[in-house]
Amino acid sequence: MQRVELTEDLSFSRIIHGLWRLSEWNMTNEEVLELIEECLKAGITTFDHADIYGNYTCEKMFGDALALKPELREQMELVTKCGIKLVSDNRPDHRVKSYDTSKEHILASVNQSLTNFQTDYIDVLLIHRPDPYMNPAEVAEAFTQLKNEGKVRHFGVSNFKRSQYKMLQSYLDFPLVTNQIELSAYQLENFEDGTLDLCQEERIAPMAWSPLAGGEIFKSEDEKTIKLRSKLEEIAIEVGAQGIDEVLYAWVLSHPAHIMPIVGSGKMSRIESAIRALNLTLSRDQWFDILQVAMEREIA
Amino acid sequence: MQRVELTEDLSFSRIIHGLWRLSEWNMTNEEVLELIEECLKAGITTFDHADIYGNYTCEKMFGDALALKPELREQMELVTKCGIKLVSDNRPDHRVKSYDTSKEHILASVNQSLTNFQTDYIDVLLIHRPDPYMNPAEVAEAFTQLKNEGKVRHFGVSNFKRSQYKMLQSYLDFPLVTNQIELSAYQLENFEDGTLDLCQEERIAPMAWSPLAGGEIFKSEDEKTIKLRSKLEEIAIEVGAQGIDEVLYAWVLSHPAHIMPIVGSGKMSRIESAIRALNLTLSRDQWFDILQVAMEREIA
Amino acid sequence: MQRVELTEDLSFSRIIHGLWRLSEWNMTNEEVLELIEECLKAGITTFDHADIYGNYTCEKMFGDALALKPELREQMELVTKCGIKLVSDNRPDHRVKSYDTSKEHILASVNQSLTNFQTDYIDVLLIHRPDPYMNPAEVAEAFTQLKNEGKVRHFGVSNFKRSQYKMLQSYLDFPLVTNQIELSAYQLENFEDGTLDLCQEERIAPMAWSPLAGGEIFKSEDEKTIKLRSKLEEIAIEVGAQGIDEVLYAWVLSHPAHIMPIVGSGKMSRIESAIRALNLTLSRDQWFDILQVAMEREIA
Numbered sequence A, B, C: 001m002q003r004v005e006l007t008e009d010l011s012f013s014r015i016i017h018g019l020w021r022l023s024e025w026n027m028t029n030e031e032v033l034e035l036i037e038e039c040l041k042a043g044i045t046t047f048d049h050a051d052i053y054g055n056y057t058c059e060k061m062f063g064d065a066l067a068l069k070p071e072l073r074e075q076m077e078l079v080t081k082c083g084i085k086l087v088s089d090n091r092p093d094h095r096v097k098s099y100d101t102s103k104e105h106i107l108a109s110v111n112q113s114l115t116n117f118q119t120d121y122i123d124v125l126l127i128h129r130p131d132p133y134m135n136p137a138e139v140a141e142a143f144t145q146l147k148n149e150g151k152v153r154h155f156g157v158s159n160f161k162r163s164q165y166k167m168l169q170s171y172l173d174f175p176l177v178t179n180q181i182e183l184s185a186y187q188l189e190n191f192e193d194g195t196l197d198l199c200q201e202e203r204i205a206p207m208a209w210s211p212l213a214g215g216e217i218f219k220s221e222d223e224k225t226i227k228l229r230s231k232l233e234e235i236a237i238e239v240g241a242q243g244i245d246e247v248l249y250a251w252v253l254s255h256p257a258h259i260m261p262i263v264g265s266g267k268m269s270r271i272e273s274a275i276r277a278l279n280l281t282l283s284r285d286q287w288f289d290i291l292q293v294a295m296e297r298e299i300a
Helices: A029-042 A058-066 A070-075 A103-117 A136-148 A162-169 A195-201 A213-219 A223-239 A244-253 A268-277 A284-295 B029-042 B058-066 B070-075 B103-117 B136-148 B162-169 B195-201 B213-219 B223-239 B244-253 B268-277 B284-295 C029-041 C058-066 C070-075 C103-117 C136-148 C162-169 C195-201 C213-219 C223-239 C244-253 C268-277 C284-295
Strands: A003-007 A010-013 A016-018 A046-048 A077-082 A122-127 A152-158 A179-182 A207-209 A260-263 B003-007 B010-013 B016-018 B046-048 B077-082 B122-127 B152-158 B179-182 B207-209 B260-263 C003-007 C010-013 C016-018 C046-048 C077-082 C122-127 C152-158 C179-182 C207-209 C260-263
Touching: A010 A077, A029 A058, A029 A070, A029 A268, A058 A070, A058 A103, A077 A103, A103 A122, A103 A136, A122 A136, A136 A152, A136 A162, A152 A162, A162 A195, A162 B195, A179 A195, A195 C162, A213 A223, A213 A244, A223 A244, A223 A284, A244 A260, A244 A268, A244 A284, A260 A268, B010 B077, B029 B058, B029 B070, B029 B268, B058 B070, B058 B103, B077 B103, B103 B122, B103 B136, B122 B136, B136 B152, B136 B162, B152 B162, B162 B195, B162 C195, B179 B195, B213 B223, B213 B244, B223 B244, B223 B284, B244 B260, B244 B268, B244 B284, B260 B268, C010 C077, C029 C058, C029 C070, C029 C268, C058 C070, C058 C103, C077 C103, C103 C122, C103 C136, C122 C136, C136 C152, C136 C162, C152 C162, C162 C195, C179 C195, C213 C223, C213 C244, C223 C244, C223 C284, C244 C260, C244 C268, C244 C284, C260 C268
Parallel strands: A016 A046, A016 A260, A046 A077, A077 A122, A122 A152, A152 A179, A179 A207, A207 A260, B016 B046, B016 B260, B046 B077, B077 B122, B122 B152, B152 B179, B179 B207, B207 B260, C016 C046, C016 C260, C046 C077, C077 C122, C122 C152, C152 C179, C179 C207, C207 C260
Antiparallel strands: A003 A010, B003 B010, C003 C010
C-alpha cells in the first residue's frame, strides 16, 4: 500500500477507511475488530472518524472493538473531527444544530473521543466544517494545548475553502496537515472553486470524502448520471477494472494532488475495489474524458 | 463603552455613530452638537462620514456643529471616505457616476473634508468602493502624502473583497486599519464570500454598515423576513431585549471578529438600543438559530 | 510605440500582434513577411502564438515567413503557448480534447514550436489554460529545464484565476511574467472576479485577448450590444476616434494595469486602429460611462 507523508513524523495509507456508517453495519465488536485487522493486513492503517458519526456512537463502537486487541492502536492512524453539534438524543443539551469551535467545545470533544476510542492520543484532529462564528485565536489555543498535552499529534480541517483555510492557518504556529473535502468525478465543486489548487499550493494532501459520490452514480437515472456511468463502464473495460467503482477511485488516485480517498464500507470486497484501483493506470485522455462527461461540456 | 484597538495609537468605540442621513434629520447646528455630546457622553467617540453623504452636505453640517464647541474634536475619531463621484447639483463638474481613486481626487477630497469638518486631521480615511480603474501605486502615493502632511492618521477601505484588499495592501507601506462592509443577519454576503474571513486573517476589525439591514427587517412582509422577525422576537424575549433591533446589534457584536456596528440614527433612543446590545449575551445556539433562519436553510 | 517592461531583460510592445487566425488569411510567406515587417516598423515587436493555432499550423506559417529574413528574429519577442491538446488530423494520436501540462508534453511542445519558428529560443512560453490535472512540480521542472537549456527565456500563464496562479507560482523559483486573459468592455469577467486585481497585486502586465470581443460588438443586435455600440460611437466622436474599435482599444489601454491588447488581424489598416488608440485619452468619466453600459447597471 502506498503511503502519503503528511509531516516528518506522520504518514497515512493512501486508501483510508471511513467509519461514517459503522453504526449501520450491525457488527459485533468482534466483527469490527476483524474488519480493522483485515484493513491493516491490506495496508489500510488510517481510519477516519468524527464525533458525530452514527449520532455520536461510531467512535465508541470502534473503540470497543479496538479494546479487544489494544496493541493494534500503534499500527494505525486515528483521525477524528469536532465542531458540529447535532440535535440528538445522545446530546440532550443541544437545542439547535450549530457549529462550535470554541476552546471549551474542542477540548471536551477530544476528551470524549479519547474516552470513546480508549486511547490516549488522536493522530489528526479536524475541524469538521468552517464555522462562521469562529474565533481563530481560540481554536489556536485549543490546538496548542492539545498538542502540548499529547492528546492530538496534528491538526487539519474539513470542507474549508481558501479564505477559511488561510485565515485559520494564519493563527497557528504549526501547519495544518490536511483538508478533508468532497472529491469525485460526480461532484466537481472543489476542483472548480480553487480548493484543490489551495491544497496543492499549501502542499497538503487532501482526504476525499464520497469518492464514489455516495453511491448516486450507481443508481441515479438522470441524463448526466447515465452518460457518466456509461463512460465509466467503457473505461472500466479499457483499463481492465472489475467495476466502475474502481474507475472512480482511480480517477481521484491518479490526480497529482495525492488525494487520499476515504472508503466507507464494512465489506472487504468493496474496500478491495479501492485497493485494486491503486494498480489501475488511467491515461490523461481517460481522465479528461470522464471529466468532460461529468462537466456536461467540453473544456475550453 | 468597549473600545477596539485598531493600531497602537488608535482605537474606536465599539458602537460607531453614522452620519449617513444627517441631512435628512432637519437638525439645527445646536441640535447636531447636542447629539454629538450625547454620543460622547455615552462613550460613542467614533463618527462615520463620507464626502458624498447627504449629496455632499453632511460633513459640513457636522463641522458647523462641531465649530460651536471645537474642543470636542480631540475627544472623537473622525472617519470619512472618498472615491465615489456622484452626479449632483453640488458637484456640477461630475458628468457620470464614477469612482475616482486618482491621487488628485483623493487629495482634493480630503482637503474638502478638512474644510467641511473645520479640523486639521481625519483619523481614518476609507476608499469608499473598490475602483475597477484603480491605480494602486497612485493611491499609495496619495495616502503617504496625506500621512506625512498629518492630514490623515490612518487608512482603510470599504466594501473591498479579498482580491481587492490584498492588491491595494500590497502597494502600501503601512497596514490598512479597517474594512467597512455590510454585515447583518439579513445580509450575509460578507459572511459567505470570505470577506469576513479576510478581516480575521488580516487582524482588522470590520466596521458594519446597515447592521439593521436598512430597516427592511421591520417592514418587509416577504416570507423570509417574517420568519426572521419572528425568530428575532422570540430571542428578544429569551435574552431580555427591548426590541429586535437590540438582537440584531447583539448578533454582530457577539461575533468574534470585533465587528463595530454603525448606528445611523439621529435619535438617542435608537442609539441606546445598540449600546444596550453590548450587554446582551447571545448564546452560540441563538446565534446559529438566527443564522439558519436568515440563510433559509440548515447548516451542513 | 510604448513598451512594457516585464522583467529586467524583457519588454513587450504595448500593442501585441496575434497570429491566432493566420491560417485563415490565405497569405503567402512573402505576404506574412511583409505583415511582420510592417508591424516591426510600426513598433509592434511582440507576436503572440500558440501551438494549436490554425489547427497546429500557424507557428510554422510564421516561421516559414521569418526564414525569408531570419535577421528579424532578434527584433521581435515570440510568445507561444502549450498545454491544450486538440483532436486534430494534424495530431492523430490525440483521442480526446484535453489539457496536458506534463513535463513530457511541455518539453515536446516547445521543441516543436522551435522547429516551427525555425528559431532556437522562445521569449515567453505560456501555459494556455489552467489544467485541473496539473502537477505543478512537473511544470516547474519543465520550465527550469527549458530555461537552463536556453530554449525559453521567461514563462507565464493564460486564463489563470487567482488560486491557479498562486498555486503554480508557489512551485517556481522565478516569477511568472504575464497572464494572458480575456479583457474587453464587452467581457468583464476578469475585471469582476479578481483576476485583474491579481495581476496588479503580482505586478504583472496582463496580455488581453479579444480586446474587441471577437467582433461581436460590431455585429450583434441584442439590446446590450446595441446600447454599448451606441455609447462607443458617442465617445468615438467625443475623443476624435475613427471608429469604435479604437475606443475599445483605448478602454483597455487607458486602464492603469498596463494591459497589452492583442490585435489579431492580418490587415495593417486594422492594426493601425490599435496604434492610434495609444494616442486617445479617455477620461475617467468616459471609461465609467462605457463600463456602466457594459455592466447593464450603475456602479454601487
